[in-house]
Amino acid sequence: MPEADRERFEQDYKDWLLLMARDASHKLSAMLPKRRSAVIDGYNRLKNPHSVFRHPIDAERVERLAGDRISSFIVVETDAITFFPSIYSSGALDFAVAMNRRFFYNGLWFQIIALNSEYIHRSTDRILAFALDHEFEMSRIYMEISMNLRSLSPDEKRGVVDSAQSISTERLKITQEELIEDEKLMQDLSTNEPLIPKPYAESAMLIYLEDNYDSIKQYGQKSREPEEELFGAGLFKEFRSWSKFSQRTYGLFVSEVLSNLRDANKGYA
Numbered sequence: 001m002p003e004a005d006r007e008r009f010e011q012d013y014k015d016w017l018l019l020m021a022r023d024a025s026h027k028l029s030a031m032l033p034k035r036r037s038a039v040i041d042g043y044n045r046l047k048n049p050h051s052v053f054r055h056p057i058d059a060e061r062v063e064r065l066a067g068d069r070i071s072s073f074i075v076v077e078t079d080a081i082t083f084f085p086s087i088y089s090s091g092a093l094d095f096a097v098a099m100n101r102r103f104f105y106n107g108l109w110f111q112i113i114a115l116n117s118e119y120i121h122r123s124t125d126r127i128l129a130f131a132l133d134h135e136f137e138m139s140r141i142y143m144e145i146s147m148n149l150r151s152l153s154p155d156e157k158r159g160v161v162d163s164a165q166s167i168s169t170e171r172l173k174i175t176q177e178e179l180i181e182d183e184k185l186m187q188d189l190s191t192n193e194p195l196i197p198k199p200y201a202e203s204a205m206l207i208y209l210e211d212n213y214d215s216i217k218q219y220g221q222k223s224r225e226p227e228e229e230l231f232g233a234g235l236f237k238e239f240r241s242w243s244k245f246s247q248r249t250y251g252l253f254v255s256e257v258l259s260n261l262r263d264a265n266k267g268y269a
Contacts, residue, residue, distance in 0.1 A: 010245060017197060017253045020083065020093070024253075025260035027191050035192065040261075042079050042194035043254045049247055050211060052196065052204035053078050053114060062120065065129040069136045073100075074110060074219050076208060077117045081190050084198040087157050095190035100135045101202060102142070103239070104232025105209055108220025111139055112205055118189055127182050130174050137164035200250040203243045 028036055045051050053076040056062050062075055082099055086092040097119040103110050113135045120128060141160045169179070196204075209216070223229035 013199075014249055014252065017249055018256050020195075020197070021253050021256035022260055024195050024257045028257065028261050029265065031192065039192070039194050040258065043257060046080055046194055046196055047251050047254055049200070049204040049207045052080065052201065053208040056115070056120065057117065058120060061125075062115070062128070062132070065125055066132045066136075070132070072111060072219065072221070073136070073139075074112045074209075074216050076112060076114050076205075077120060078114055078201075079117055079194060080196040080201070081116055081193045082198050082201045083190070083195050087154055087161070095186065095195075096198075097186050097189055098131050098135055099198070099201065100139050101205055102139070103206055103209055104229075104236045105206070106213065106217070106220070107229070108217070108222060109232060110209055110216070110220055112209065113139075114201070114205065116189060116193065118193060119185065122185060123182075124178075126172065126174070127178060127185075130168055130172050130178075130182070133168040133172060134164050137167050196250065197246075197253070199242065200246045202239065203246040206239055206243070 028039060031039065056075055056077045059075070063070055066073075066075075082096040083093050084096070086094045088094070097116040098114065100111065100113040103112065113132070115131070119131070123131065138160055141164060145156065145160070168174070223232060
């Protein structure tokens with residue numbers, strides 16, 4: 001990316017984060033004091049990218065519900081909910097209790113799925129199995145498209161999400177009532193859990209991979225062709241080039257959230 005374009009992008013991104021911080025501070029101010037204090041602690045802890053992800057506490061349940069497909073994935077959990085510009089509606093936000101990424105590191109490809117810890121705790125077995133199956137299915141579709149060695153358009157991303165949900169819903173016979181309950185849970189968590197923007201979540205995911213490489217390197221897969229390895233090396237370089245920026249701007253986001261909260265509470269202490 002040319003330097004002038006990068007500078008413009010960085011400023012636009014920071015402006016967007018500061019705007020999102022207002023909404024996050026409003027959610028904090030509406031919480032009961034005990035919950036608010038816990039979420040503030042979470043925000044401060046999440047500023048350390050090494051603390052964003054960890055091995056699932058209830059790993060046995062996750063593995064049981066996921067079945068054999070989980071064998072090629074690294075599964076982690078986080079206290080955070082990820083947010084990003086909606087792929088469905090301009091100007092809106094999407095919130096995610098689960099995300100998956102495929103990273104190239106040390107000459108190998110790694111597939112990582114992250115789940116919100118409270119979502120794991122509060123979901124029924126059927127819904128958690130559905131969430132995992134949905135992530136597996138999206139990963140499969142992305143893998144097929146990635147053979148073209150290019151980024152996906154917004155329309156293609158919507159298609160992947162919709163197709164994966166349709167396939168997983170049909171395969172597991174998930175009812176409309178279960179989908180509604182799942183949506184209610186996701187909305188509750190997006191209101192009552194600390195938030196992180198997707199670029200910072202991706203940077204922290206790569207840091208988790210680097211921190212734990214020796215214990216998880218068996219999950220790595222070789223490129224299918226030389227072109228894919230070159231493509232992966234370029235992606236890794238791109239990720240690393242934005243890592244420090246995403247960390248700094250998340251610190252800025254948290255500071256703005258807490259500053260807005262203090263301003264809102266002036267005179268009510």
